[in-house]
Amino acid sequence: MSRKRRRPIHLHVMVSEEELAQLQERMAEAGVRNMGAFVRKMALNGYVLHVDLGPVRELVSLQRRCSNNLNQVAIQANTYGGIYPQDIALLQKDYADLWGPLSELLKKLTQVVEM
Template sequence: MKKRRRPVHLHVMLSEAERDQIQDRMDEAGVRNMSAYVRKMALNGYVLHVDLSPVRELVSLQRRCSNNLNQVAVTANTYGGIYPDDIRRLQQDYADLWGPLSELLKQISEIVAL
């Protein structure tokens, strides 16, 4: 039988309301393992929950920029030239990407400063 990494058992009695409150906080933090959550809270006193929805939007913008760049590259290689509108569209897509990215980095730096 292999040794457990954490061999000490800790038993805590809770009311149903307290358990529900812990479960709600776990859901807010995106944690599924109650043992890991309780251990983290007991040792560190807090769990940092990061809303990644702005990152998802940035990934979507980045994909769109990459697709547009690939289409322009195919056009340039096939026909030997690029239309000025294609270049302007790429520039606009990258501008759309850098604005939210700068804002996200600013928010992250504020969180880290806490």
């Protein structure tokens, strides 16, 4: 049974032990595990962009918690008929404080990815 491959041409490259170690080190830095994909990307584009999304994940997590708190306040207000205006103002402030940095980070990330 013949299987059609997307990339049917085999390319063989010889490297020294030091070069292999350097390739593996760069792959680890870029967070890439597939050597073929890494070498192909480097050969065709000249670089691999690896972005640390840790701060984004943390901000998104905080954003979700803030949204959850806001939903709980809405449930409280609808179920028991009231909520203190100060509590609503505090939640709105927390939400705005989180949205600003998240929005800025996403804008910077978009600029980096478009380069």
